[in-house]
Amino acid sequence: MLERLLDIAGDPAPRDGYRERKNNPDVAAKRRVDYYRDRIIGEMKFAYLLSKELDGKYHELIRQAEQTIITMCGKTGLITPEAVSAAEEILLPIQSEAKSYQIICAAHAHIDMNWQWGWDETVNVVLDTLRTMLDIMEEYPDYKFSQSQASVYKIVEDYDPEMLEEIKQRVKEGHWEVTAATWVECDKNMPSGESLARQMLYAKEYLTSLFDLPEDYLSMDFEPDTFGHSVYVPEMLQEAGIKYYYHCRGKGDGEQLYRWVGKTGAEVLVNRETNFYFTNVDEMIAQHAFDLSKKSGIKTTLRVYGVGDHGGGPTRRDIERLRDMASWPIFPTVKMGTYREFFEIIEQEKDKLPVVTGELNFIFDGCFTSQSENKEGNRTSENELYSAELFNTVLSLDDVRYPAKDFRTAWQHVLLNQFHDIITGSGVADTRHYALGLYQEVRAVTSSKRKLALQKIAAKIDTSAITTEAIGDMDDVTSTRSYGSGVGSGQVERGTGKTRIFHFFNPAAKEREEVVEILLWEWYGDHNRLQAKDAEGNVVPCQLVDQGFNTYWWHKYQRLLVKVKVPACGYATYVISEAEIDDLPISYWWERRKQKREEFVLENDLIRVTLNPQSAAIDSVIDKQTGRELADQTRQGGVFQYILEANHKEVNDWRSEMSAWFTGRYKQVEVINKNMEMSVSKGILRNSVTYHAAFADSKLDVTVSLDDHERFLRYQVTCDWHEYGTEETGVPLLSFYLPMAYPCDTYRFDVPFGVIDRGENGVDVAANSFAAGLNPNGEDTTMVLTRSKYGFRCDDNAIMLPLLRCGFDPDPYPENGIYRFDFAVGFLNGIVSGGDLISLSQCYNLPMTVVSDRSHEGQLPMRYSFVSVAEGNGIVSGVKQPEQDGDHAMIARIYEPDGKAGRTVLKFDRPVKSVWMTDLHEKPVVCLDQNIEENCVAVELTAHKIATLRITF
Numbered sequence: 001m002l003e004r005l006l007d008i009a010g011d012p013a014p015r016d017g018y019r020e021r022k023n024n025p026d027v028a029a030k031r032r033v034d035y036y037r038d039r040i041i042g043e044m045k046f047a048y049l050l051s052k053e054l055d056g057k058y059h060e061l062i063r064q065a066e067q068t069i070i071t072m073c074g075k076t077g078l079i080t081p082e083a084v085s086a087a088e089e090i091l092l093p094i095q096s097e098a099k100s101y102q103i104i105c106a107a108h109a110h111i112d113m114n115w116q117w118g119w120d121e122t123v124n125v126v127l128d129t130l131r132t133m134l135d136i137m138e139e140y141p142d143y144k145f146s147q148s149q150a151s152v153y154k155i156v157e158d159y160d161p162e163m164l165e166e167i168k169q170r171v172k173e174g175h176w177e178v179t180a181a182t183w184v185e186c187d188k189n190m191p192s193g194e195s196l197a198r199q200m201l202y203a204k205e206y207l208t209s210l211f212d213l214p215e216d217y218l219s220m221d222f223e224p225d226t227f228g229h230s231v232y233v234p235e236m237l238q239e240a241g242i243k244y245y246y247h248c249r250g251k252g253d254g255e256q257l258y259r260w261v262g263k264t265g266a267e268v269l270v271n272r273e274t275n276f277y278f279t280n281v282d283e284m285i286a287q288h289a290f291d292l293s294k295k296s297g298i299k300t301t302l303r304v305y306g307v308g309d310h311g312g313g314p315t316r317r318d319i320e321r322l323r324d325m326a327s328w329p330i331f332p333t334v335k336m337g338t339y340r341e342f343f344e345i346i347e348q349e350k351d352k353l354p355v356v357t358g359e360l361n362f363i364f365d366g367c368f369t370s371q372s373e374n375k376e377g378n379r380t381s382e383n384e385l386y387s388a389e390l391f392n393t394v395l396s397l398d399d400v401r402y403p404a405k406d407f408r409t410a411w412q413h414v415l416l417n418q419f420h421d422i423i424t425g426s427g428v429a430d431t432r433h434y435a436l437g438l439y440q441e442v443r444a445v446t447s448s449k450r451k452l453a454l455q456k457i458a459a460k461i462d463t464s465a466i467t468t469e470a471i472g473d474m475d476d477v478t479s480t481r482s483y484g485s486g487v488g489s490g491q492v493e494r495g496t497g498k499t500r501i502f503h504f505f506n507p508a509a510k511e512r513e514e515v516v517e518i519l520l521w522e523w524y525g526d527h528n529r530l531q532a533k534d535a536e537g538n539v540v541p542c543q544l545v546d547q548g549f550n551t552y553w554w555h556k557y558q559r560l561l562v563k564v565k566v567p568a569c570g571y572a573t574y575v576i577s578e579a580e581i582d583d584l585p586i587s588y589w590w591e592r593r594k595q596k597r598e599e600f601v602l603e604n605d606l607i608r609v610t611l612n613p614q615s616a617a618i619d620s621v622i623d624k625q626t627g628r629e630l631a632d633q634t635r636q637g638g639v640f641q642y643i644l645e646a647n648h649k650e651v652n653d654w655r656s657e658m659s660a661w662f663t664g665r666y667k668q669v670e671v672i673n674k675n676m677e678m679s680v681s682k683g684i685l686r687n688s689v690t691y692h693a694a695f696a697d698s699k700l701d702v703t704v705s706l707d708d709h710e711r712f713l714r715y716q717v718t719c720d721w722h723e724y725g726t727e728e729t730g731v732p733l734l735s736f737y738l739p740m741a742y743p744c745d746t747y748r749f750d751v752p753f754g755v756i757d758r759g760e761n762g763v764d765v766a767a768n769s770f771a772a773g774l775n776p777n778g779e780d781t782t783m784v785l786t787r788s789k790y791g792f793r794c795d796d797n798a799i800m801l802p803l804l805r806c807g808f809d810p811d812p813y814p815e816n817g818i819y820r821f822d823f824a825v826g827f828l829n830g831i832v833s834g835g836d837l838i839s840l841s842q843c844y845n846l847p848m849t850v851v852s853d854r855s856h857e858g859q860l861p862m863r864y865s866f867v868s869v870a871e872g873n874g875i876v877s878g879v880k881q882p883e884q885d886g887d888h889a890m891i892a893r894i895y896e897p898d899g900k901a902g903r904t905v906l907k908f909d910r911p912v913k914s915v916w917m918t919d920l921h922e923k924p925v926v927c928l929d930q931n932i933e934e935n936c937v938a939v940e941l942t943a944h945k946i947a948t949l950r951i952t953f
Contacts, residue, residue: 001048001059001062001063001066002041002044002045002048002062002066004066004070005041005044005066005069005070006041008070008073009034009037009040009041009073009079034078034079036079036080036081036083036084037079038282038283039084039283039328040069040079040083040084040087040088041283042282042283042284042286042287042325042328042331043087043088043091043283043286043328043329043330043331044062044065044066044087044091044330045286045287046098046286046287046290046330046331046332047061047062047065047091047094047098047330048062049287049290049291050094050097050098050290051094053290053294054097058091058093058094061090061091061093061094062091064090065086065087065088065090065091066087068083068086068087068090069083069084069086069087072086088328088329088330091329091330092329092330094330095329095330098329098330098331098332099331099332099333100299100333101286101289101290101293101299101300101301101332101333102299102300102301102332102333102335102345103285103286103289103300103301103302103303103332103333103334103335104300104301104302104303104335104337104338104341104342104345105281105285105303105304105305105322105334105335105336105337106144106146106177106302106303106304106305106337106338106339106342107133107143107144107145107146107305107306107313107314107318107336108145108146108147108148108179108277108278108304108305108306108308108313108314109129109130109133109145109147109306109307109308109311109312109313109314110224110225110277110278110306110308110309110311111125111126111129111149111152111308111309111310111311112225112309112310112419112421113149113151113184113416113419113421113422114419114421114422114427114430114431114434114435115309115421115426115427115428115431115810116310116427116428116431116810117310117428117430117431118430118431118433118434119430119434122155123155123159125310125311126152126155126156126159126311127155127156127159127160127163128311129311129312129313130147130152130156130163130167131163132312132313133145133147133176133313133314134163134166134167134170136314136316136319137170137175137176139316140316140319142323142336143175143319143336144174144175144176144177144336144337144338145170145175145176145177145313145314146176146177146178146179146338146339147176147177147178147179147180148178148179148180148185148222149180149182149183149184149185150180150182150183150184150202150203150206150207151183151184151412151415151416151419152180153167153178153180153206153207153210154206154412157210164210168210168211168212171211171213172211172212177338177339177340178207178211178213178217178218179220179222179246179339180203180207180218180222181200181203181204181218181219181220181221181222181237181240181242182196182199182200182203182221182223182415183198183199183202183203183206183412183415183416183418184199184415184416184418184419184420185222185223185224185225185226185419185420186199186223186226186415186418186419186420186423187226187227187228187418187419187420187423187424188223188226188228188229188230188233188752189227189228189230189361189362189368189751189752189766189790190368190375190378190418190423190424190766190768190790191378191382191418191423191752192382192752192768192877193232193236193752193753193754193877193895193946194382194386194877194878194893195378195382195414195415195418195752196236196752196753197236197239197240197877197878197893197920197946197948198411198414198415199415199418200221200236200240200242200920200921201240201883201920201921201922202408202411202412202415203218204218204240204921205883205921215241215923216241218242219241219242219243219244219340219343220242220243220244220245220246220339220340220343221233221237221242221244221245221246221268222246222339223245223246223247223420224246224247224248224273224277224304225248225249225277225420225421226247226249226250226420227249227250227362227363227364227367227420227424228249228250228359228360228361228362228363228364228766229247229250229359229360229361230359230361230751230752231262231263231358231359231751231754231756232262232263232751232752232753232754232944232946233245233260233262233268233360233752234260234261234262234264234266234267234268235262235263235264235266235753235944235945235946236752236753236920236946237266237268238262238264238266238267238268239919239920239946239948240919240920240921241919241920241921242268243268243269243343243347244268244269244270244271244339244340244343245260245268245269245270245271246270246271246273246339247270247271247272247273247360248272248273248276248277249362249363250272250360250361250362250363251360251361252270252272252356252360253354253356255270255272255295255353255354255356256271256272256274256292256295256296257269257270257271257272257292257295257296257298257346257353258270258272258353258354258355258356259350259353259354259355259356260356260357260360261355261356261357262357262944263357263754263899263943263944264942264943264944264945269343269346269347269350269353270356271302271342271343271346273304274288274292275288275303275304277304277308278304278305278306278307278308278309279304279305279306280305280307280315280317280318281303281305281317281318281321281322281325282321283325285303285325285332285334286331286332288301288303289301289303289332290332296352296353297349297352298346298349298352298353300342300345300346302339302342305318305322306318319336322334322336359751359756361765361766362765362766363661364424364426364661364662365662365663365763365764365765365791366425366648366659366660366661366662366663366731366764366805366807367424367425367426367660367661368424368764368765368766368790368791368792368802369425369663369733369764369789369790369791369802369803369804369805370424370425370426370660370661370805370807370811370814371425371427371432371660371811371814371815372425372788372789372803372804372805372814372815372819372821373432373436373819374417374422374423374424374425374432374435374436375423375425375788375789375790376787376788376821377417377435377436377439377442378414378417378418378423378439379769379787379788379845380439380443380787380788381410381413381414381439381442381443381446382414383845383846384442384443384446384447384450385407385410385411385414385442385446386507386846386878386879387446387450387507387846387849388407388445388446388447388449388450388453389407389878389879389880389881390507390569390866390867390879390880391450391453391454391457391505391507392407392449392450392453392881393879393880393881393890394457394569394866394867394879394890394909395453395456395457396881396886396887396890397888397890397910397953399887400453400456402881402886403445403449404881404883404886406445406449407445407449407880409445410441410442410445410446413438413439413441413442414438414439414442416438417435417438417439422435424660424661425660425811425814426660426661426810427810427811428810428811429811429813429814431811432811432814447490450849454503454505454849454851455851457503457505457571457860458503458851458853459856459858460858460859460860461503461571461573461853461858461860461861461862461864462856462857462858462859462860462861462862463501463573463853463854463855463856463858463862464855464856464857464858466499466501466575466855467499467855468495468496468497468499468500468501468854468855481522481555482495482496482497482500482521482522482523483495483496485521485522485552485555485557486519486521486552486555486557487553488553489519489552491518491519491850491851491852492852493519493521493522493852494852494853494854495852495853495854496854498523498524498525498577498578499575499576499577499578500520500523500575500576500577500852501573501574501575501852501853501854501855502518502562502573502574502575502576502850502851502852502853503571503572503573503850503851503853504516504564504566504571504572504573504574504848504849504850505566505570505571505848505849505850505851506566506567506568506569506570506571506572506846506848507569507846507848507849508568508569508839508842508843508846509568509569509842509867509868509869509875509876510568510839510842510843510868510869511565511566511567511568511865511868512565512566512843512848513563513564513565513566513709514563514564514707514710514843514848515561515562515563515564515685515686515707515708515710516561516562516564516847516848516850517545517559517560517561517562518559518560518562518576518850519557519558519559519560519850520557520558520559520560520576521555521556521557522555522556522557523558523576525577525578526578527544527558529578529579530542530544530560530576530578530579531576531577531578531579532560532562532563532574532575532576533574533575533577534564534565534572534573534574534575534863535572535573535574535575535861535862535863540562540563540564540574541562541563541684541685541708542560542561542562542563542576542685543560543561543683543684543685543686544558544559544560544561545558545559545560545561545683545686546558546559560576561683561685561686562574562576562685563685563708564848566848567863567864567865567868568865568867568868568869569865569866569867569868569876569879570863570864570865570866570867570868571863571864572862572863573853573862573863598613598680599613599680600612600613600616600678600680600689601680601687602687602688602689602704602705602706602713603687603706604687604706604707604708604709604710605624605708605709606623606624606625606709606710606711607621607622607623607624607630607706607711607827608620608621608622608624609621609622609706609713611638611678611689611704612636613678614673614676615636615639615671615673615676616638616639616673616676616678616689616691616702616704617636617637617638617639617671617673618631618637618638618713618738619631620633621827623827623829625829626829628779628780629741630741630780630782630827631741632739632740632741632797632798633741634739635739635798636671637737637738637739637798638713638736638737638738638825639671639672639673639736639737640671640672640693640700640702640734640735640736640737640803641669641670641671641672641734641735641736641737641800642669642670642672642695642696642732642733642734643666643668643669643670643732643733643734643735644666644667644668644729644730644731644732644733645663645664645665645666645667645725645730645731645732645733646664646665646666646667646730647659647664647727647730648661648662648663648664649664650664650665651664651665656727657727657808657809658809659725659727659731659807659808659809660807660809660810660811660814661807663731663763663764663805664730664731667730668730670695672693672695672700673693674693674694674695675693675694676691676692676693677691677692677693678690678691678692679691684708685707685708686705686706686707686708687705687706688703688704688705688706689703689704689705690702690703690704691704696722696723696732697722697723698719698720698721698722698723698734699719699720700717700718700719700720700734701717701718701719702715702716702717702718703715703716711826711827711828711829712783712785712824712825712826712827712844713824713825713826714822714823714824715736715822715823715824715825716820716822717803717819717820717821717822717823718818718819718820719734719803719804719818719819719820719821720817720818721734721804721806721815721816721817721818721819722816723806723815724806724808724812724813724816725806725807725808726808727808727809731805731806731807731808732805732806733802733804733805733806734802734803734804734805735793735800735801735802735803736784736800736801736803736823737798737800737801738782738784738798738799738800738801738825739796739797739798740773740775740782740797740798740799741780742775742776742777742779742780742797743776743797744773744774744775744776744794744797745759745760745776746758746759746773746774746776747759747760747771747772747773747774747792747794747799748771748772748774748781748834748837749765749766749767749768749770749771749772749792750767750768750769750770750834750837750838750841751766751767751768752768753877753895753897753946754834754895754897754944755834755837755838755897755898757774758794760794760795760796761795762793762795763793764791764792764793764802765791765792765793765794766790766791766792767790767791767792768790768841769785769786769787769790769841769844769845770783770784770785770786770837770840770841771783771784771792771794771799771801772784772828772832772837773794773797773798773799774831775831778830778831779829779830780827780828780829780830781826781828781829781830781831781832781837782799782825782826782827782828783824783825783826783828783832783837783840784799784801784823784824784825784826785823785824785825785826785840785841785844786801786821786822786823786824787821787822787823787844787845788821788822789801789802789803789821789823801823803821804819824844826840833873833897833898834897834898835873835875835897835898838875838897839875842875864909865907865909866908866909867879867892867906867907867908867909868906868907869894869904869905869906869907870905870906870907870936871903871904871905871938872902872903872904872905872941873896873897873898873900873902873904874894874895874896874904874906874939874941874947875894875895875896875897876892876893876894877893877894877895878891878892878893879891879892879893882922882950883922884922888913888952888953889950889951889952889953890950890951890953891918891922891948891949891950891951892906892948892949892951893946893947893948893949894906894939894941894946894947894949895941895944895945895946895947896941896942896943896944896945897944898943899943899944900943901940901941901942901943901945902940902941903938903939903940903941904938904939904941905936905937905938905939906936906937906939906949906951907935907936908935908936908937908951908953909935910935910953911934911935911953912932912934912935912936912937912951912952912953913952913953914927914929914932914951914952915927915928915929915931915932915937915949915950915951915952916928916949916950917939917947917948917949917950918948918949918950919948920946920948922948922950924950928949937949937951
């Protein structure tokens with residue numbers, strides 16, 4: 001049916017409605033639109049679909065209408081208004097059924113933050129687009145417009161405040177819908193859980209204040225172009241009071257309307273855009289409406305229209321067409337509306353919708369590695385904000401001003417850079433440059449505010465029991481030269497003489513015992529007699545890294561390793577001095593006549609690691625407790641690989657130049673092991689092997705170290721990278737490869753607010769910081785842990801960590817120069833829980849900060865904890881001052897990572913007055929005062945629960 005009509009009229013293009021009539025080059029060349037052709041074909045197609053669904057009820061009418069048009073067309077050679085009118089008259093019995101279907105058309109302008117352009121252009125795109133929308137509203141009183149992203153409105157506030165007042169008025173009138181639940185349309189895989197919480201917290205705080213919106217107004221998370229959706233998003237949205245989710249990418253099991261249910265039972269109503277999130281208006285919307293309604297059983301559908309990516313939004317042509325289509329008799333009810341209107345209708349019939357569970361991932365696996373500096377900037381900023389907020393919060397409890405405005409601005413910079421084309425590395429060079437500038441601003445805030453807070457805490461520590469030389473009391477000027485050394489190094493010396501006081505601050509909510517490096521400035525004692533003691537006077541191990549002095553801006557220093565034990569979210573004090581008695585072993589000259597075989601062995605009390613002397617590969621890892629071999633003996637592992645990817649067009653049908661987004665087939669894999677130069681260093685706290693190698697046009701410097709009582713090999717890497725990709729040659733990639741000594745079909749990764757187990761799939765997948773291969777017999781877990789990387793490829797019983805990747809589009813030279821990054825490889829006993837893995841990651845990603853001090857009186861002891869998880873497996877994701885009424889109060893966000901309900905106890909350094917469980921926006925939900933026991937608060941966490949607590953002291 002309709003074949004003869006379509007053959008005469010030509011079939012409108014399914015996407016833009018402009019396909020010209022067949023075999024008519026004159027019309028095709030001029031691209032004229034035959035309005036009446038499009039109208040009657042749209043109506044008759046829709047009528048046919050309705051009739052077919054009703055077992056051919058209206059087929060005869062449709063044939064009559066078709067014959068009428070063909071007859072009249074034969075006389076004129078055109079589909080005339082008279083022919084359309086006559087056909088519509090015949091089809092009028094179908095009208096009521098047709099109008100029972102409703103299409104809510106939501107106008108939107110998708111605006112990418114700094115995708116293919118710089119910040120200046122983003123600002124102008126925003127201002128020009130929104131000005132156009134306001135002008136259209138003046139012409140069309142029934143027009144409604146929706147716009148997302150808090151950052152868009154911040155641009156208007158900063159650069160055109162007069163226009164902001166016009167937008168406020170339109171919001172009040174109901175013609176302008178604010179659809180932003182997040183600061184930007186952010187990536188949902190790489191930002192931490194705390195970052196995603198701040199996306200929603202700061203967006204709602206800003207927008208509700210800016211537009212005087214009711215608390216329940218911002219109920220939709222609008223993420224049309226986000227590249228994937230992590231598994232705990234439903235839990236996050238529930239905590240933020242968000243009921244609706246709109247996305248385009250991500251599978252959703254192929255459903256268009258569905259209920260996304262999280263692991264806790266948290267539920268969000270989802271619309272997956274099937275027509276893409278920017279399009280114009282054509283007669284095909286009726287067919288789409290019917291197809292989607294048939295699948296969901298709901299007669300109301302959503303049509304998003306408006307030019308996007310680079311802004312623009314709907315045009316007058318779109319509005320005129322919608323108005324006209326609303327008058328077509330054999331067509332759905334067409335209404336210019338909002339997303340909220342659509343979702344509220346769907347919510348009434350949500351029981352008809354299918355349920356989808358799990359992560360909605362993913363597309364664009366290259367984005368987990370592309371533009372590595374963006375990734376490093378995000379991770380470092382997140383971690384430094386955590387530390388700075390923590391220690392400033394505990395200070396604020398004693399009436400020290402909390403720098404809330406500074407932290408909020410810093411967070412806004414980080415959140416902007418989490419836009420789905422920035423953190424993913426799929427932007428141009430200008431995108432990357434602006435992001436890196438913002439990260440410098442963030443680090444200026446975090447480093448200064450953390451340092452000031454720690455110095456204020458240090459000033460309160462009573463160190464008067466430690467005898468040190470006072471400035472001016474010594475004749476030797478070299479003894480006083482150390483004071484003030486190290487400016488800009490991150491560790492400024494405040495002591496003098498041979499006795500130095502250091503406070504080690506631990507931001508993790510777990511007590512840690514580990515080896516920490518300090519800088520010893522201008523220390524002119526006997527280095528053979530260097531001694532470290534804890535606050536109780538017990539001697540602790542220390543190891544001098546450098547044999548001689550290093551020079552930094554005319555000051556001399558040496559690096560010293562100290563084994564320290566520091567309580568959770570607290571500090572411990574240690575003293576470096578010259579030992580009273582020289583008890584060094586005697587070395588005899590004839591020992592030098594012995595010659596030993598050079599071995600590259602890293603060993604401590606737990607494991608013995610042997611590196612290959614030609615390739616630095618891990619030849620063996622012996623667990624000294626069980627005697628088991630933990631390294632794969634059949635494959636070369638623990639090696640760096642230089643890989644060349646083929647064009648991704650071999651594995652998908654996307655544009656071949658989109659190399660930042662897609663990882664292609666590995667067509668060349670080369671282990672970097674040629675002309676390897678290696679050296680070994682031994683010590684009581686740290687053994688290390690350093691090696692240098694060249695490959696292609698680049699160089700690699702690596703130090704592999706093993707610390708006392710550790711099960712992790714730590715890799716410190718400097719790569720002088722000068723590779724680039726092309727469409728013809730492929731994409732260069734530097735990667736680290738680690739096969740496991742056991743068969744593995746399950747890998748555990750950390751994701752925002754939890755962990756997820758995935759199987760092998762042969763492509764890169766995202767994690768917040770680690771991948772761990774689980775031994776099916778329960779004996780071992782092999783873990784690769786990073787400080788700045790997000791992509792992992794887990795396949796064939798091996799973990800691969802992509803490090804540097806050089807796609808050519810849209811940024812032709814995304815990596816070029818010297819790059820420094822760290823990662824660690826852990827050989828762990830048994831199957832390790834998600835919570836324990838996350839704790840290991842937090843300790844690795846939250847390094848201790850060392851503060852130099854002098855002898856003085858104070859109120860605090862030399863070892864102290866401000867906050868700790870005293871019981872249970874809850875993970876602390878953030879500690880901050882409340883956004884409102886923050887005096888003598890803190891916000892602590894915790895979550896349960898392993899799917900095991902239980903009791904978590906938080907212990908504080910002072911009596912607790914009141915505790916409320918709040919929503920993510922810090923609004924009180926449940927009073928927990930009955931769970932207070934002096935300095936402790938007990939919280940019953942259900943499986944996978946995200947809990948925000950407001951504690952008042």
